[in-house]
Amino acid sequence: MTSWNDVEIAEPEFAARVRRIFDAHKHKTIATLRADGSPRISGIEIEFVDGELTFGSMPGARKGADLLRDPRFALHSGSADPPEGAPGAWTGDAKVAGRARSTGDLAGEIPGQGFAADLTEVVRTGLNEAGDRLVVEFWRPGEPLRRVERI
Template sequence: MTSWNEFVTAAPRISTIFTRRHAATGNLCMLATLRKDGFPRISPLEPRMFEEHLILAGMPNTTKFADLARDPRFCLHTATVDTQVSDGDVKLFGTVHDLQDQALHQRFAEALFEESGFDLRGRKFEPFYVADITGASSVEIVDGRLEVTIWKPGQAERVVEVKD
């Protein structure tokens, strides 16, 4: 599996677009999970890049986290607000694992408070989902052409130009 830092190194083009879009939307992304009945669920989420991790944090006891507890697969999509995707668009695919490291949780809570004023310091995080990235793709307009970049672990990014 691939951590956030490993992903940034292996897929610099896609990770740059993701980081740009993530910041532009106030950290908002859309998380796709699988419901208990097997149908997809799409939920808003504000993932955070912290230390070497991509953390899928949010309100505890939500259905999206129940989905991930049952089936750790996910797709994370940057929130698209521009139908022309002039600023790019990214999908990350992967699985999550619950990383129970109280020192990491407290550093995360402290950083979140310093960044946003949202105070979760001293709270217990159960679960604390960290992403293992298993693939990614991006869409970007370059010189008026649509380019799709695809990445899988162990491979270089591959750019496909979409012809009219």
């Protein structure tokens, strides 16, 4: 099991960049697997709580049923376009993948099922300073942070 805290310990600067991207927009997109194995995309909100990346599913929502049946997921941050005239200043977007671990029923005014992410991959995609190359940084448990530039 790899929590968000493990990413922060292993690669604190990278984790901070990724978290800023996730925190910049309220709405994210999660991919889950339907019973027949086909993908399902749903809107979702997340929180970072006590070193965990957490999220929930409302009662009766298909994404919650998907995750209880097959916990594999991919989560994508919101994203904005690169600034006009300064593409290198784009903060980029972030993705994580892993397995959702049920944390039980949500407490509060909105009922539902809670989940915490056991991470298998964390990715930040952006542009280099000149804005002419795509930069992909990715981290996996037990491996060093990798950076790839593409034209």
